[in-house]
Amino acid sequence: MDILFTGLLLGGTYALIALGLNLQYGMARVINLANGETLVAGGFGAYWFFTAQQVPPLLTVFLVAPLAFALNWLIYVVVLRPLVKRAKSRGRIEVDMILTTFGLSFVAVGLMLALFGGDYFSYSYLARPITLIGETYALNRVTAFLGAALLCVALWLWLYHSRTGMSVRAISVSPESAGLVGIDVPRLAALAFALGGAITAMGGALVSMFLTLDASTGVIFTLKALIIVIMGGVGDIRGTIVAALLLGVLETFVATVIDPGLTLASAYLLFILILLLRPQGLFGRSRT
Amino acid sequence: MTRPILKWTLAAAVAFAASSVMADTLKIGAVGPKTGPLAGGAVVTYWPNVQLWAHDVNARGGLKVGDKTYTIEIFEYDDQTNPAQTIAAVQRLATQDKADFILPPYSTGLNLAAAPIYDRYGYPQITSTATSDQVEKLSGQFPNLYITLGSASGIVNGLVDTMKGLRDAGTLGNTIAMVNVADAFGIELAEAARPAFKEAGFEIVYDTSYPLGTQDLSPVMKGAKDAKPSAFIAFSYPPDTFGLTEQAIIEDLDVDVFFTAVATAFPAYAGRFGAAAEGVMGIGGVNADDPAFQEYAARHKDVTGNAPDYWASAMVYSTFQIYEQAIEGAGTIDKAAVAEYIKSHDFDTVIGKIAWDEHNNNPAYWTVGQWQGGVFRGVASTGRDGAVKPIVKDGWK
Numbered sequence: 243m244d245i246l247f248t249g250l251l252l253g254g255t256y257a258l259i260a261l262g263l264n265l266q267y268g269m270a271r272v273i274n275l276a277n278g279e280t281l282v283a284g285g286f287g288a289y290w291f292f293t294a295q296q297v298p299p300l301l302t303v304f305l306v307a308p309l310a311f312a313l314n315w316l317i318y319v320v321v322l323r324p325l326v327k328r329a330k331s332r333g334r335i336e337v338d339m340i341l342t343t344f345g346l347s348f349v350a351v352g353l354m355l356a357l358f359g360g361d362y363f364s365y366s367y368l369a370r371p372i373t374l375i376g377e378t379y380a381l382n383r384v385t386a387f388l389g390a391a392l393l394c395v396a397l398w399l400w401l402y403h404s405r406t407g408m409s410v411r412a413i414s415v416s417p418e419s420a421g422l423v424g425i426d427v428p429r430l431a432a433l434a435f436a437l438g439g440a441i442t443a444m445g446g447a448l449v450s451m452f453l454t455l456d457a458s459t460g461v462i463f464t465l466k467a468l469i470i471v472i473m474g475g476v477g478d479i480r481g482t483i484v485a486a487l488l489l490g491v492l493e494t495f496v497a498t499v500i501d502p503g504l505t506l507a508s509a510y511l512l513f514i515l516i517l518l519l520r521p522q523g524l525f526g527r528s529r530t
Numbered sequence: 531m532t533r534p535i536l537k538w539t540l541a542a543a544v545a546f547a548a549s550s551v552m553a554d555t556l557k558i559g560a561v562g563p564k565t566g567p568l569a570g571g572a573v574v575t576y577w578p579n580v581q582l583w584a585h586d587v588n589a590r591g592g593l594k595v596g597d598k599t600y601t602i603e604i605f606e607y608d609d610q611t612n613p614a615q616t617i618a619a620v621q622r623l624a625t626q627d628k629a630d631f632i633l634p635p636y637s638t639g640l641n642l643a644a645a646p647i648y649d650r651y652g653y654p655q656i657t658s659t660a661t662s663d664q665v666e667k668l669s670g671q672f673p674n675l676y677i678t679l680g681s682a683s684g685i686v687n688g689l690v691d692t693m694k695g696l697r698d699a700g701t702l703g704n705t706i707a708m709v710n711v712a713d714a715f716g717i718e719l720a721e722a723a724r725p726a727f728k729e730a731g732f733e734i735v736y737d738t739s740y741p742l743g744t745q746d747l748s749p750v751m752k753g754a755k756d757a758k759p760s761a762f763i764a765f766s767y768p769p770d771t772f773g774l775t776e777q778a779i780i781e782d783l784d785v786d787v788f789f790t791a792v793a794t795a796f797p798a799y800a801g802r803f804g805a806a807a808e809g810v811m812g813i814g815g816v817n818a819d820d821p822a823f824q825e826y827a828a829r830h831k832d833v834t835g836n837a838p839d840y841w842a843s844a845m846v847y848s849t850f851q852i853y854e855q856a857i858e859g860a861g862t863i864d865k866a867a868v869a870e871y872i873k874s875h876d877f878d879t880v881i882g883k884i885a886w887d888e889h890n891n892n893p894a895y896w897t898v899g900q901w902q903g904g905v906f907r908g909v910a911s912t913g914r915d916g917a918v919k920p921i922v923k924d925g926w927k
Contacts, residue, residue: 244752248746248748248749248752251746252745252746255745255746351565355564355565359573360564360565360569360570360572360573360577361570361573361574361798361836362570362768362769362772362793362796362798364772364798364801364802365802366776366802366803366804369776369779369780370780371780371781371782378780378781378782379748379780380748380776380777380780383748452773452776453745453769453773454768454769454772454773456569456570456573457565457569458565458566458567458569458570459567459570459769462743466745490746493746494746494749497740497746497749497750497753498749498752498753501738501739502709502738502739502740502741502744502749502750502753503712503738503739503740503741505740505741505744506741
């Protein structure tokens, strides 16, 4: 029971890390390797507002989101859209996007170093125990989990029960056909990308309550997010959520019952198994 | 159109002429992480000291070498915490920038990676952030490599002795939970600690490692707590030092000794945990009451805007002082002559006197410190003055 709860809490953290990337990769077709930097920037926002202005991170989430949304919109329109227009095939887009966002991640690290310095952003918020069914958990982790759950539900409602959401799913299935039925593909792709960035930054603000970040830790989160998105199935947020929770529970199980040294190995083993048995991911559609 | 350009050219020419009359410049290389996994530590411990040292030397007019005066100019390279980049940067400094001297890199691994290059080009390498148990072998291989921060076994012995003292006084039990980060640093210390604790009669009731970058340390802390130890020892790196401490507070881990490694001595540690940090032990330490250290800490804060840490910061600055004193003492900027001077002299630095043993090793260093009254004070060393008595950890409130 304790393992399940701790694992679900960790899974919530992973969902926060990976949800935004799924929108960007699945819907806007940008495999964004600067995802981790967006997360770190969100975490820095929370740190700065908390230490300098005494604004609690739970409020900062709402300040960080529109900022990240606007910034990611700009990045998409200025840097990425010309590449989409120029490309002749989907494969070409992916290669260009990988190279461009890889470059952007270095730019982001450099900018953050110049703006924030290379020191750890470390603060203490809601670092209190909370007792659930006889076991103690960190209140900040429980809070982040609730935040993740809210985000997931909101995102799911939007994608599956609104007209814009349906259009976004349509461009994820086939941008060409979506254009034929009157969907403004370039605008919606930009929207999906910007929204993905906003969600990642919100996730960053939430996880910074208990993770110690610095300007160059982003790449760790990018890798984790990529694994989760690919395990869950590109373009399906249900897959990302399930994969994140699965990974959290598995890592906690291995750490508690077998050995904490084997958590990484078990995570990659799961990844390999899923790739072998369901290459399209848990919820993915096989490409024709 | 032409007049402003002319004016600027003239100004530049005057400035150039003035500077060449007043002082020559000495090119000093500095290579360390500004990005990558160790950047967070280097930005606290290493880079501010490079800035402070250059500021201090130039503020007093520069280095007086014979009848000449040299101001120093720093050439900085980011090695991205990647040994291949450290090597490339040192090589570039030696061959293209023609640096007169190159300050040591940051961390054990990066220093050892670059040692052959320093050796090949004849640069003295007085390390300040490297710990090694193989000084004898190293000094035979690289005659101009110096170790100042101590060895894994020295640090472990300091910790074991401190805990033995507390146990003999009746304030500490016999059981230990020990965890380490699964990389060279953590593994080396844990391997040195296992037999040392056993020999001292301690019983290790929980012993595990976790991968670098683990995002949830609560299973580790829960496992340790279930073993009901009287001491918790972690050979940890900065993010996990913070993570383990936070989990200990949340689980209300009731131990008499709580020890974490790198970053425990950072001002940010007390900044984050406040009163809960009281009584936490960590690797390193300084003589916080020494006026030389206090004066250094104040200058560090003035010039760089941040306080130094309570362990390696002062050691980093001290090794820069050794370069400074050796260049002036040798009266030449010839590398071989300066290297000879370093080998054959003792140096007065902000951490006190540094005198080499026969293996180019500084035998007197701090091993264990403890947060007491908001200051991280040295409680054990291998021959430094000013150690205070250790106290037992009294809860997390």
